[in-house]
Amino acid sequence: xxxxxxxxxxxxxxxxxxxxxxxxxxxxxxxxxxxxxxxxxxxxxxxxxxxxxxxxxxxxxxxxxxxxxxxxxxxxxxxxxxxxxxxxxxxxxxxxxxxxxxxxxxxxxxxxxxxxxxxxxxxxxxxxxxxxxxxxxxxxxxxxxxxxxxxxxxxxxxxxxxxxxxxxxx
Amino acid sequence: xxxxxxxxxxxxxxxxxxxxxxxxxxxxxxxxxxxxxxxxxxxxxxxxxxxxxxxxxxxxxxxxxxxxxxxxxxxxxxxxxxxxxxxxxxxxxxxxxxxxxxxxxxxxxxxxxxxxxxxxxxxxxxxxxxxxxxxxxxxxxxxxxxxxxxxxxxxxxxxxxxxxxxxxxxxxxxxxxxxxxxxxxxxxxx
Numbered sequence: 001x002x003x004x005x006x007x008x009x010x011x012x013x014x015x016x017x018x019x020x021x022x023x024x025x026x027x028x029x030x031x032x033x034x035x036x037x038x039x040x041x042x043x044x045x046x047x048x049x050x051x052x053x054x055x056x057x058x059x060x061x062x063x064x065x066x067x068x069x070x071x072x073x074x075x076x077x078x079x080x081x082x083x084x085x086x087x088x089x090x091x092x093x094x095x096x097x098x099x100x101x102x103x104x105x106x107x108x109x110x111x112x113x114x115x116x117x118x119x120x121x122x123x124x125x126x127x128x129x130x131x132x133x134x135x136x137x138x139x140x141x142x143x144x145x146x147x148x149x150x151x152x153x154x155x156x157x158x159x160x161x162x163x164x165x166x167x168x169x170x
Numbered sequence: 171x172x173x174x175x176x177x178x179x180x181x182x183x184x185x186x187x188x189x190x191x192x193x194x195x196x197x198x199x200x201x202x203x204x205x206x207x208x209x210x211x212x213x214x215x216x217x218x219x220x221x222x223x224x225x226x227x228x229x230x231x232x233x234x235x236x237x238x239x240x241x242x243x244x245x246x247x248x249x250x251x252x253x254x255x256x257x258x259x260x261x262x263x264x265x266x267x268x269x270x271x272x273x274x275x276x277x278x279x280x281x282x283x284x285x286x287x288x289x290x291x292x293x294x295x296x297x298x299x300x301x302x303x304x305x306x307x308x309x310x311x312x313x314x315x316x317x318x319x320x321x322x323x324x325x326x327x328x329x330x331x332x333x334x335x336x337x338x339x340x341x342x343x344x345x346x347x348x349x350x351x352x353x354x355x356x357x358x359x360x
Contacts, residue, residue: 021354029359038334039341039360045202046353055354082354097354 001118003131007143008107008150015101015161018085020094021055027160028059028075035149037061037073052099055079062110069138070113071146073153074106103157107150109142190307191317194293194328196337199344201287203351206269208280213241215350216259219343220245225257237265253328254297255336258290259343289344291336293328295320 032039038061045056059075082099117127131139220227225245233240245257263285271278296306296316306316338360345358
């Protein structure tokens, strides 16, 4: 079985206010495409409730760095009490939504995702030795790359959510 | 004292036959929706999309046990005599009630549902014909040969070319379904 290394831990972004959910989804999609990640939208849920919509997304896009290592960034977004509002921006009415958003991010990399070294216990042992000792430089290099992408994604999401805030005229 | 013979004897599994490695699966993705939907139009949308892309569409499961409804659509598209694309769209819903909605001048019959739609895709190699006969499954040597071809000879071609194309095509269908359901997470950058 492939070995999953959880590198970054879980980081949360919380936001409450007016935002454009479609734009947020599109910006997330574009960001992953630019960085060379393959799309994996595990779950996309929308539930109409009395207090507004409940929206949940779970993305786990992956990037195969080599035939042995792949990076995965998990994005779990939950949006509560989403209701429609019309906002005037530069005298143009725009349809947006308001509500509470909670986005949880987690980064991990997976080694031996094709299960080539799982056939026998000896191969498994050799793989673990190489991962932890002999090819440690490469393991650290991939985890560094993952952390870099993870931080960029966090900054991107924060700036996107902040941007929605600055669009509103009080 | 006579021994009673059993009515049926279940044969032990044949462990000499190697495990068959014939399918290249992609990740599944799910859309869950609770609200009002015109299911007839949604079903037509999915079937027409698949037929337009030259899939042969089979409704392999239609379970109607009110309020539970389960419908499975299996799309098959032959690429070569050895490999073909398979795309599955599975609807699983619980109907609350029938609703009539006024859209413009027309009254449209819709249903208030809790619905889960699962999109699956994979590349099937050495597939059986319409009668269910699989030439690659007739002996251990042929199973070994198929596994060898799939693992070493055409693996890269399928992984990079065929598997990715069907995977992203199905994302296009998912996007159309989300637009139809008027979900917020519309759009697809890929």
